[in-house]
Amino acid sequence: MEKRTKLAEMVRNQHDVILKDWVESQLNATTLRRELMKESELREQSREFLSLYTQSVQSGEGIGDAAWKPVKDFLGQITRSRVLLGFTPSETATFIFSLKQPLFDVIRSTLKDPKELVADIWATTTLLDNLGLYVMELHQQNREEVIHRQQEELLELSTPVVQLFENILALPLIGTLDSARTQVVMENLLQRIVETGAMIAIIDITGVPTVDTLVAQHLLKTVAAARLMGADCIISGIRPQIAQTIVHLGVDLSEVTTKATLADAFMIALQRTGASVTKSAVSQPKG
Amino acid sequence: MERIPILKMGNFLLVTVQVDMHDRLAMTLQDDLTGRIVKDHAHGVLIDISSLEIVDSFIGRMIGNIASMARVLDAETVVVGMRPAVAITLVELGLSLPGVRTALNVDKGVELLKGCIEQRATANGHVAG
Structure with a gap:
């Protein structure tokens, strides 16, 4: 690909005009989220992106090239912050796509030769489309990361092991049991068990909605x-x-002590550890 | 040659695995332990595997076998101190060591052994009486 010094020159010369138009069109766009982002911040981001873009466009390479790394890094940064702020993917992508109009205007007003004009407009639109797609992908990735992290947190939170008594632990399970869980x-x-000796x-499965053969095997x-x-x-x-399902499925739980309620299980556990619970007479308030 | 020490403690034999077991070592232990149970007339065996970090299916099976052999020789056997990771590995390998008594640590293992032997003594007493 030939160098696009001319394109870069054009953008550099008209920098202020492009920036002004671009910011204006972003501010007028329906996708603007004034409540999430300040105008000054938007202006700052636009200015920085445009200057990075000008440097990279000079190389004449596609966005896969190393020349575009600063631009991509910067996009990564602002995409992440926008994901956290709660922007939708199209709102984030509009940041890139809205740059097309001002750039085209400048190219059109500068170049007179139709061939050159078409070539440059085509090059610019390809670049911006690719960058837009890149932003979309980044947006998606960031979202997925958030989901993944939440999944992990849920996994951690949903498996508490509590000590009921000396030598007795309880594990109240809530939700479906899969291999990972x-x-x-x-x-x-x-x-x-190691920590408390x-x-x-007691594994309590009151909160497990269904028990199939796989869940039984995990248990x-x-x-x-x-x-x-x-x-x-x-x-x-x-x-x-669940008792009915277990028998119908032919799951053999005869090796394990099973109890209908946690209270029953606790009583048998106390018995086995040699502890006992007694009711004491409630002291009546003196009349 | 490397050997796993077998200590005599009263009626019991105490086997502490302090190194990672390899196949030959496990075979040697099997020979040594069965020999010592017969020689010392031991009533109980305590196998401490708290330092064992890596198990494969062979070592897992050997642990089960050694425990079963000791029981055949009329010595109650307790495997103590298994690490969580080792327990999970064994279960995933399908070796849940059925019939082998287990305890969390040596303390609890000794208690369990004493209980077992007492129980057996009273049961034998009833039969005799």
Whole structure:
């Protein structure tokens, strides 16, 4: 590709005009989010982008080239901040696409030869389209990162291991159990067993909406791993429907102690650890 | 040659695996331990694997086998101190060591062994009486 010094020159010479038009068109656009971004900030971003663009356009290369790295870095920066601010992808992309009009105006008014005019306009529109797509992609990536992070946080939050009593741990499970979650659940449980020296772990599945063969297998794995660490497991919170499903599926839970409610499981756990709970007479207030 | 020490503590034998086991070492341990159980008339065996960080299916099976062999020789066996990562690996490998007693640490293991042996003594007593 030949160098596009002329194009760069043109943009540089008309820098102020282009910037003014561009910012104006952005300010007039329906996608402007005045509540999210100040006008001065927009102006600053536009100015910086335009100067980086002018430098890179000189190379005459496509945006895959190293010459465009500063532009891309800058776009990465502003896209990230816009994602955090809550911009939509099209609002972010408009930042690039709205530059077309002012650039075309300048090219049209400067170049007289139709051939040259078409060539330059075509080159500019290709570049800006690619940059726009790049911004879209970045936007998407940033969004996905946010979702991924939230997933991880949810995973961490949704598997608490609580100590009920000396030597007794409880693991209230809420939500569907898949392989990834089972792994986290298992690791958390085993770690807590080591930390607390617990002998009994109660796995409460009241909050697990469905138990299929896979979930049952995951549960049994967790129980087996806990047993290898020297802790007995009790599975509690089995709802009537789930009991029916388990039997219909032919899942064998005979190796594990199962209880209908967490309270029952807690009582049996106390018994096994040699502790007991007694009711004391409530002292009546003297009349 | 490298060997895993077997210590006698009263009625029990204490095996502490302080290095990562390789296949040959596990075989040697199997020989040594069965020999010592017979020689010392041990009633209980405590296998401490708290320093064991890496297990494969062979070592996992060996641990299970050694425990089963000790039981055949009439010694109660408890495997203690398994690390969480090791436990997860064994379960994923499908080796959940059924029939092997486990405890969290040596303390709890000794307690469990004592309980087992007492229970057995009373049961035998009833049969005899």
